[in-house]
Structures are given as C-alpha cells and as structure tokens.
Amino acid sequence: MKEDIDFSLEACHARIERWQPRLNAFIAREMLAAGKSSGPLAGMPMAHKDMFYRAGKFSNCGSKILKGWVASYTSAALERLDAAGAMQIGTLGMAEFAYNPTGHNQHWGDCCNAWNPDYIAGGSSSGSGAAVAARLVWGALGSDTGGSVRIPAAVNGITGLKTTWGRVSRHGAMPLAHSLDTVGPLARSAEDCGQMFEVIAGYDERDSITSREPVGDFRKVAKLSLTISTAWIEKHVEPEVAAAVLAAAKELRAAGLNVKEAEAPDFEALSVQCSTILSTEASAQHLPWMRTRPQDYGSAVRARLDAGYAVPATAYIEALRLRGPWLDRFCATTLASADAYLLPTMTLRVPTRAETGPGGADSACLLPEITRLTRWVNYLGLPALVLPCGFDSRGLPISMQIVGRPFAEATVLAAGHAYQGRTDWHQRVPTL
C-alpha cells in the first residue's frame, strides 16, 4: 500500500484506537506538548520513547522499578522539539531500561511488529519503531546504545538515525552506558529524520560531551562516495537480506553515487569491545537497585546486569584504550577515501517473538546476532542511517545501514534521501 497519510490529530487518534490492541506501542496517550502553529516542526504529532523526561510527567523507562516515577525536569531533546512546534501526544513502549534488542517486556507487555505481530518490534525503542511504521505518529525519539534506534526502525520498515556520540544532548534522557548512549529520531524517511535531527542536534551545556560541530544541510550534500563489502555480505548475511542490500547498492550507483569495494571491519572484535563497555557501564549505573531490588528486574535484564559485575576493570579500560586506534583503522581500511560505508542493518531476517523471547530455544544465539552489525557503530561513536530496502518472502521489511564519519549525519541523510528519491520502500504502510 502506498503512502497517503493524514497526520491531523484526529486521524492519528483514530489510527491509535485501531492499532494499539495489536501493537501495544503506546504506554500513555496524553497531550504532553500541544504544539505550535509556527516552527520547523509546527503541529507535527509525535510520541517518544518512555525515557525522555518531562517535568511533572511519568517516565517509567520500561521498568517496574521506575513505574510511576515523575520527572522534575524536561529533557533537552523534548525542549527543542517543543520549541520547534512539535506536538507530543503520548509516550511509547520500550525494552526495560533500554537493555534488550527485541521488544519483549516482562512488565509492560511485548510491543509487536507493525507488519506482523508474531515478529519482534525490535528494541529498545520498540514503540517508536512500531508507532511510526503504522503511522500513529509522524516521528518519534529513540535512544541507541548498541542498536536501539536502528533495530526497531529496521524490523518495522522505517528510517532511523543513530547520531554521532556527542551530537544530541542526553540531558534528561535515561542513561544506559554513558560512553555509548545517543539520542536519535525515527520517522518515515531520511528527509523526515533530517528535519527532526536538525532540531534536536547541537551543543548543550548540561551534557558535557555535546559538540559545537556544525550540523550541515543534507539537502546540499553532493558527490557522495560509499564503500561496501560485497564478499562479506554474500558470505555472512541471509540470502534475501544480502540480495536486497546489494540491489540497493546498484540503485545508489544509478543515482550517481560512487560505490566502491572495501574490506569489512572486524565486527566480532569490535562487538566484544562494545559489549565490555556496555555491560560494565550499565551494571555500574544500576548498582544501587541491583543491591536492594534485584527481584524487580525482568529475568533477562537482571542476567545481563549480573554479568557486568564480573568483568575486570582492566578489560573495561582496555576497551576504552582501543577505541581511538579502532576508529583510525576503520577510516583507513574500510572507509578509505569514501564518505560512508553501506551494509545491512541485520545479518538475518526479522525473527519471531517466540524464538527470541525468554523461553525461546534460539534466543541465546539470536540475541547477539540481532545487534552484530549495529554494536560496532556505537563503539566507534559514528552516525548511521538505517532505511528500508525491500521485503522478504514473508512480507517483513529488510533494512540497510549507511555509516558515516564522526558528525557527518548530513552525509548519511543525503545518501538515504538520494536512495529514497528513486525507491518507494519507505512509503509502504502496513495494514490491519
């Protein structure tokens, strides 16, 4: 079905009424920001992951521990969206404390894939992915520490931007792992993500890592060059996914982009380093509650947090020491003289909820595989745009990922915008 969507408030509410029982995307439906008649996002109906604080309102963070917790201040990203005129019509479901890539949630119920509820909605920004895909809202905020914007965007067939570490203020956003945490938009297209990104990006004195680097204008980026590792994709990626991504590379060449072959990064080594940082920082963040309320965590999250306390401090420091040299190596060997690197978002097709859930026979193998091609990007701190590039034989979306240099969001948005100007995957909408 092609896109012809009415984003009036009434139309969004009507769609939410119909879709919510199937998706479980919304946590709360409430007019949290009324929007304005002027501004770059004037009147655009949005809802956001339930971890962006708003003064006087609940932020449950997908958890039992913070259920009913009321924030005393408003997050920087929400402040900027408010100032740009956007509406916020509710909060969206997420993995518990943003610490799961599938969309399962023991406390608030699973969020389901917009194309087929038997399949995962992805995590941790589960509701953001499903709600945008079903056009319940125009756009949504998510957070990405190991793939949490990109996986939900990918499996729901929408566009998502993982921003450079330090590009968007995390003030008032629930922390998971401070060396990796980023905030980014999920929307229908690269153009819509770009509009949201331009509003939320920029220096904020309340988040000491934010940068003053210019944001750039993706509409004015020209002469793009990409690299791709075709042999690696053909060897390691499920055939339907590989075929779609390689076809997308052809389409980008036809659009005038220079797409060259390059050596794939060492995804395994990079993922190990990312996981070391993620697990230790998350476990440190949760130490007070893990001492006093461990039974109030879901079993999967508690298991991951337990593991973080056994990682030696030397392994954590080593992972941080290796970060700069690994970034240098990626730029020298994989990007070379190019602007960005093209690869699938996931090596596999969208998994089912049953096979990835707490009792799923394959969950131990599948969970790391889901983030195999996303975690390394957080470790290097790079921006990445994910966008749909096809559908598999079961009718589930296939997604590709364009990874750029630090602070080059405009580049990856421009590449995605060029692709979406020639294809209509991003305009396809699920039906009930």
Add this chain to the structure above:
Amino acid sequence: MSLDNAKQWTAEAVEAALASQGVTPGSGRAAKIAAAMNLPKPPDAVRDALPFEVDATSYAAAVRRSQKP
C-alpha cells in the same frame, strides 16, 4: 593445579566477585557467567599491536582526524 586451570573462572569466583560489590546473582547465573568468561576472546588485530603509550583519551583525537576523508 595447572596455570591454565588457575586462570579459569568458576561459579564460586563469580559469586565472590559479585558479593564483594553487594550483588547476589540470579539463580544459576554465576555458573553461566563463569562459562562465558572462560570462552576464548576472538582475535583483535588492534589490541595485539596496541602501543604501550595509548590511553583512552586518544579517542577524542581520532574523532577529529576521522572527520575528513
């Protein structure tokens, strides 16, 4: 006990490490964590060639260097 065996994590060692931080692992978790910790690390070409002088602050300089092709 051989040196290799001495390097192996056990469920008891994991429980002790967590207990020292005031954390009690979930049922059966310590053994699973020990097993995971005992898996060989994948090769890492950058780690194996890491100069002695490199510290974590080198990342900021790498970000600056990487912004332009």
